[in-house]
Amino acid sequence: MTDPSPTLPGVTTRAALAACALSLAVAGCGGESKPEAGGAPDPNDKRAIALACIRDEQGLEARLSGERAIQVDGPGGARIEFLLSGGEAEGRQFLGGAQNAEQIGSALLFVNQAGEEQLTKVETCLEDQ
Numbered sequence: 001m002t003d004p005s006p007t008l009p010g011v012t013t014r015a016a017l018a019a020c021a022l023s024l025a026v027a028g029c030g031g032e033s034k035p036e037a038g039g040a041p042d043p044n045d046k047r048a049i050a051l052a053c054i055r056d057e058q059g060l061e062a063r064l065s066g067e068r069a070i071q072v073d074g075p076g077g078a079r080i081e082f083l084l085s086g087g088e089a090e091g092r093q094f095l096g097g098a099q100n101a102e103q104i105g106s107a108l109l110f111v112n113q114a115g116e117e118q119l120t121k122v123e124t125c126l127e128d129q
Contacts, residue, residue, distance in 0.1 A: 040052075046082055046105075046106065046107070046129050047064070047068070047069075047070060047080075047082045049129060050070060050080065050082075050107070050125050050126060050129065051063075051064065051070050053124075053125035053128065054070065054072060054121070054122060054125050057125070058121035058122070058124065058125060059121075060072055060073060060118060060121055060122070061073050061074070065079065068081055068082050068083070069081045069082070070082075072114065072118065072122060073114070073118060075112075076112055076113040076114070077112060077113070077114050077118060078109060078110060078111060078112055078114040078118060078119060078122050079109075079110040079112060080107050080108070080109050080110070080122065080126065081098075081101075081107065081108045081110070082106060082107050083106050083107070083108065084106065085106050086103070086105050086106050088106065089103045089105075089106050089107065089108050090103060092108065093108070098110075102123075104123060104126040104127060105126065105127075105129055107126050107129075109122060109123065109126065
């Protein structure tokens with residue numbers, strides 16, 4: 001009769017496979033989609049494309065805010081919230097959840113205290129998508 005307990009090579013192989021799977025899972029996790037240094041943003045990520053445009057092409061200070069937004073030039077600046085579709089953005093406005101926001105495609109641009117020059121630059125980036 002064979003011994004049912006695992007052998008050392010079998011245990012080592014399973015541990016190595018588990019470690020490999022775990023490292024792949026951790027590598028795939030990430031809270032924010034950011035372009036790598038010198039790399040272009042994912043063409044399917046409208047928020048990353050807009051952020052790159054606002055920072056790199058328009059020269060404004062901007063950062064990701066939460067999972068769906070960009071904050072431009074601090075708390076008083078414009079805020080852009082990205083939704084799944086233009087229909088969702090329109091529906092949110094219709095239901096009163098986006099007062100003082102301009103809908104541009106699937107994005108809602110909240111003006112806050114942003115000046116006209118900043119808004120024009122941000123709108124250019126959003127309209128290019």
